[in-house]
Amino acid sequence: MTRLQVIAVCIFAASCQGLGDSPFEAKCRDLGEDRIEKLRRDSPDEFVRLRTNAFYSKALGACVFTEVPEKGGSAVEYNILDLSHSFLRDTSLLLHCDKDGADSVLVDGVRKFGGHTTTVPYREWLDDGFGGAPRTLKTPERPYTAKDCERVFRKWTDFLQ
Secondary structure: OOHHHHHHHHHHOOOOOOOOOOHHHHHHHHHHHHHHHHHHHHOHHHHOOEEEEEEEEOOOOEEEEEEEEOOOOOOOEEEEEEOOOOOOOOOOEEEEEEOOEEEEEOHHHHHHOOOOOOOOOHHHOEEOOOOOOOOOOOOOOOOOOHHHHHHHHHHHHHHHO
């Protein structure tokens, strides 16, 4: 069967996943679509200002969803979530960055607690993405800009790929 024939079959088959996608990627895409629908429903104004992406991260063994502001907007809010709760069992935010700083999960810290962090002090499983205190414990001396959040976001996406 040629690639074109496979594509034609996929168009008509309701359960066909994308060409070359693993079952994990297909499941992550489904979870991402659910998240997008929730954003559309609960925060329609915010949704139109976001670029989103869902994918499987082998580094974490989890479905990851990213939310970044569209270029040219004034919003400073970057998020990375574990949609499958495969890594973070009782919460979902791997990264939250806004003008008040960044909360960035310490991967080894989360693994140490088996993904259960709600009863663990923040300093044991969060930082600002670069070894400093997370925003939940200390806001930075000056408000974070989009460039500051992009820096920690890029560090995360490089790790997750």
